[in-house]
Amino acid sequence: MITIDIRQPLARFTLEVSCSLEEPVTAVVGASGSGKTSLLEAIAGLRAATRGRIAIDGSVLLDSERGIALPPDQRRVGYVPQEIALFPHLRARDNVTFASRDPAHLAMLSEILELAPLLDRFPSALSGGERQRVALARALMAHPRLLLLDEPLAALDQPLRERILVYLRRIRDRERLPMIYVTHQPVEAMALANFCIVLRDGRVAGQGKPDDVLRDPRVAATTDVDNVFEVFDPQHDPTKGTTRVRTSDGVALVLPYDHVSAAVFPLVVRISGEEIVVFGRRPESVSSRNILEGPITDLRVHEGMADLTIAAPMPIRVRLTRSAAEDLGLAVGHRVWMALRSRSFRVIG
């Protein structure tokens, strides 16, 4: 468990964060300038003015009342900053083995992160995604007790993001290392994290399960209507072109075989609420492979749009035009049916 209770004076405001993190992956979400990076730097020991207390599993990194402030090299906290900061004068191999040369650990990380073809190159000869993998390996070789990741996907384009998320999920599952993951993309928080903190102007505006916190109207970290599911137990049927899976809530979904046949399960998939069709009655002949039903639990109207949450039973967000919502006579408590085209699902990782 990681306990944080700190104050850190910044240019525009004072960062004041108090939380206990028990889940393997915590996402810190917030707009730029909300203090996310400063929080990571305070945990890593890179900010001298931090006051308060930080402890990992009872071992104290900072306790300003008792005059304890471990320097960064004694904290065993891995930090991959947003700009990655691979040492430009060292080859990828020397970057990775900066903290330790343990060949067994290097071999394992090389396998997880597919580093072998990169090791003899200088950072300037690596692409954004390759640098990210080398930086992850470099941090992990130091055997950290906690890994801090600052916007690891921000500089990457969409297909690459999905690949790096796969690597991060492997690290999460294989290294069993707690992570704090900073992002301004709620969908990443939902894909990777079990716990989420929303920062606003240096203060915790909300914390809890990502799916709940990020959509809490009081937190309003996101107004998007992405639906992110972790899916298991693939049953591939190449001749029909489908793969049947099950969500963590036990709901069966059908995904396009060609999109997921090579994927590693469990897999995180996303479907935008703008691509889901809603019916007031059970639809009869529809091409969509996924028909879900449930009652409307939340209906919010804004700027000509209506955002619904439907318990199917996992909450599914749908965005309709206001006129469509009015024509169907939708209201909280009404039972509706939804069509989720299998090809509208995106694989996140």
Add this chain to the structure above:
Amino acid sequence: MSEISLLVLSLKIAALSTIAIIIPALALAAWSWQRSGAWRALVDATAMLPLILPPTAVGFVLLMILGRRSTIGHMLERIGISVLFTPTAAVIAAAVMSFPLMFVMFRAAIDSTELRYFQIARTLGATPLRAFMRVTLPLAWRGLAAGVLLAYCRAIGEFGATAMIAGNIPGRTQTLALAIYQRVEAGREEDARTLVVYVVLLALTSLIASEVLISRQRKRTA
């Protein structure tokens, strides 16, 4: 005294003085890099002083420190070492006078490296010294080399403080700068001109080399 041996003596004195200040200048620049506030301002200003003061004033202070009547001079004399008016004095004068330039150049070179690399090395378990030696120093090396070259040039050109504590003894403490002065004084302008050509060529080569190094340092850290 032949011009070649004059040249060799000057280069030797400048080289020894430059080598002598590399470690202190680097240590001070590294110390100053990570600090701010009154202490840093005071230390930086003191290190820079010889650059601003008249060289004769620096020479006078050195004379006071190394002369027989001072504690240091007295102790040195008791163990049979006399510094004043020896080649060692010329090395000390050149070292003190070129120290500020080397310090400023080293500071700029270290400043031009991203602090981020140093910080990341620390999170990877490196002590401040190891992080500095393995990350900051290799990234700054071109700027550091430029600093060494410029300090070397400054040492070759050193005149005032050297004249005061090392004198102008041909074959012993007479450097190029002092020899030019002496030859002009004696009306040997032709001879002085040859020496000036030497000095200009030496300085020009070093300056060009250091410019190249500095521009590469900028490119590397950009």
